[in-house]
Amino acid sequence: QQQVKQSPQSLIVQKGGISIINCAYENTAFDYFPWYQQFPGKGPALLIAIRPDVSEKKEGRFTISFNKSAKQFSLHIMDSQPGDSATYFCAASHASGGSYIPTFGRGTSLIVHP
């Protein structure tokens, strides 16, 4: 059973456009929602994260929107650049056994055309 569902699987946008990736979760115990960016040949790197006590968090061109009642959250990349081309993973976690272990979505391959 997939606890974090991510869509779309792939996304192509033009330079300067807005990239939107959506995720939905099932476990209401989740209380930390990070997004990771992964380039080919590299491990995932934390991009931005949000906790459910806020509905939006913005860092530069990256914004997370969070809807607790719908159990959904999304990543918006404004003014998308070719350098943003990568695979993006949403994740959700909660403290279990004293540590946060993220459950990842299946990923979205983003291509930004120049």
Added chain:
Amino acid sequence: DAGVTQSPTHLIKTRGQQVTLRCSPKSGHDTVSWYQQALGQGPQFIFQYYEEEERQRGNFPDRFSGHQFPNYSSELNVNALLLGDSALYLCASSLGLGTADTQYFGPGTRLTVL
């Protein structure tokens, strides 16, 4: 400051063999987690080591085992390899167990089982 390092980069094994993957955490980190990332999927948590003990384990069979050394480095061992074990194996390090947002991933070891 060296980040998380993993070795080897690539590995090819045949079914039934055993494999050992190695991870050195980011300087100052004492907790190591291992993940399996199948092609086109998000990382899946295998287990986490802290103070040389396995603290948490994901839904993986006993063929997957690990170890953490006094210098915080870690090994992942997989016995009786199956074709389905082919994946990118990621190591992530963090400081302590209770931190949600400071997990750093290495570049991974690509394991191919023939």
